Amino acid sequence: QKEVEQNSGPLSVPEGAIASLNCTYSDRGSQSFFWYRQYSGKSPELIMSIYSNGDKEDGRFTAQLNKASQYVSLLIRDSQPSDSATYLCAVRGRGSARQLTFGSGTQLTVLP
Amino acid sequence: NAGVTQTPKFRILKIGQSMTLQCAQDMNHNYMYWYRQDPGMGLKLIYYSVGAGITDKGEVPNGYNVSRSTTEDFPLRLELAAPSQTSVYFCASSYGLIQETQYFGPGTRLLVL
Numbered sequence: 001q002k003e004v005e006q007n008s009g010p011l012s013v014p015e016g017a018i019a020s021l022n023c024t025y026s027d028r029g030s031q032s033f034f035w036y037r038q039y040s041g042k043s044p045e046l047i048m049s050i051y052s053n054g055d056k057e058d059g060r061f062t063a064q065l066n067k068a069s070q071y072v073s074l075l076i077r078d079s080q081p082s083d084s085a086t087y088l089c090a091v092r093g094r095g096s097a098r099q100l101t102f103g104s105g106t107q108l109t110v111l112p
Numbered sequence: 113n114a115g116v117t118q119t120p121k122f123r124i125l126k127i128g129q130s131m132t133l134q135c136a137q138d139m140n141h142n143y144m145y146w147y148r149q150d151p152g153m154g155l156k157l158i159y160y161s162v163g164a165g166i167t168d169k170g171e172v173p174n175g176y177n178v179s180r181s182t183t184e185d186f187p188l189r190l191e192l193a194a195p196s197q198t199s200v201y202f203c204a205s206s207y208g209l210i211q212e213t214q215y216f217g218p219g220t221r222l223l224v225l
Contacts, residue, residue, distance in 0.1 A: 032211050043216040098208045102154035
């Protein structure tokens with residue numbers, strides 16, 4: 001059974017702090033990993049993708065991947081109230097459908 | 113480009129009614145997907161298509177049907193609406209590359225009473 005698990009929320013951090021979001025996956029053959037942000041009532045939007053072990057930085061966002069531990073995380077530095085949203089972890093396996101398996105999401109609130 | 117479009121935005125159905133959720137993309141993507149998202153949950157795959165004329169079931173296909181007669185359009189059909197189908201439905205598309213994300217439409221909110 002392919003599963004993607006995210007740390008349960010909700011998560012609250014003060015403005016300017018670092019928010020840490022975690023995700024584990026069960027399929028060792030997974031090849032691509034994505035973090036989506038979803039505002040209430042809106043569709044998911046991609047904020048980070050990572051494919052190789054290690055860190056990938058993009059502005060205030062850093063994605064970390066450890067395939068041996070089947071673990072992917074997202075760090076948001078200098079958190080802003082506008083970062084308040086639900087963050088979805090998505091994993092792509094080896095199937096020909098190129099389908100994504102999503103976690104249930106972590107709701108983040110950044111307090112002013 | 114309009115990207116991925118979905119209609120309607122919101123619909124109320126009575127139990128047993130039928131309807132079609134429309135999805136279209138203008139990016140010439142081969143792969144298209146239908147997801148549903150229940151409150152507080154992630155997205156679950158209903159059906160997908162890897163090209164015109166080719167469709168297959170996802171994780172939660174019961175109660176739904178799809179067709180793909182053109183590259184651009186991928187409608188989702190609900191034949192006999194049930195309260196369990198109350199959800200938000202998202203359509204997505206991609207070229208199908210391993211390292212490529214999927215592009216999502218704005219969603220259709222469906223309420224079955």
